[in-house]
Amino acid sequence: MKVLITGGKGMVGSFFKDAFMEVGDTVYAPGREEMDITDREKVLETIRMIKPDVLIHCAAYTDVDGCTLNNRKAYLVNAVGTQYVTEGCVDVDSRMVYISTDFVFDGKKTTPYSEVDVPCPLSVYGQTKLLGEYYISHFLKRFLILRTSRIFGEKGKNFASSLPSLMKKEKKLVLTSNLVNSPTYVADLVNAVMFLIKKGGAGIVNVCNKGECSWYEYALKIKEFLKIIDVELIPVEFEDFQNRKAERPRYSVLDTSLLESLGISMPHWEGALQKFLG
Secondary structure, three states: OEEEEEOOOOHHHHHHHHHHHHOOOEEEOOOOOOOOOOOHHHHHHHHHHHOOOEEEEOOOOOOHHHHHHOHHHHHHHHHHHHHHHHHHHHHHOOEEEEEEEHHHOOOOOOOOEOOOOOOOOOOHHHHHHHHHHHHHHHHOOOEEEEEEOOEEOOOOOOHHHHHHHHHHHOOEEEEEOOOEEOOEEHHHHHHHHHHHHHHOOOEEEEOOOEOOEOHHHHHHHHHHHHOOOOOEEEEEOHHHOOOOOOOOOOEOOEOOHHHHHOOOOOOEHHHHHHHHHO
């Protein structure tokens, strides 16, 4: 296949690039400098030139607080940029895979969210990612929307990925104890998506590692696995967290029953975290 990956220089995009190249596909993985998804002409030109069989849309503005502080950029990248990518896929009849988020939900449930639960995002980040879902599902016949959460992995710059190194440097860290979802190892996410692509999966599918935890519990496991003794972890509720800017769902665990019915079972997040930490 010919595969085009937006955001190809990021953590998730890089893992997809390696996975497709490993099975012998022709892969194009431009970074923002080569294909800024907010540049409609460049997006359409690139997609029309490559004519990918599959387009993996990883490019996004994922800084949740940043999206609130700069909502114009959030809408331009996550919503309008996705609209441009969708338009290009329509032009060349390309199948599109979109990486979405658990933040499309408000977190008011006490049981995991399924693919048929009605989204109700609390933040600009969640709202703009949901708009991306709407563009794709309304204009494309062949698409796969992956909802996932708290992705961590090698070369990741997000908080979930950088927390281990941060814990080695800091003496004290304050972490939320009541924001609960499922950490997802990027390698497991990509493996599952590759399986779904090969199987012809379509529509919306939840993909995340099994189990659930708060940020505080996540950090406790890192401390245990790495045997870090010099850092004090302080649990606080999100409502008392001083650095909060964007609202977040308190409980956004995703139900992966559909994924399992399609033939793939994700590892538990604790085992995946241990693998990541080496």
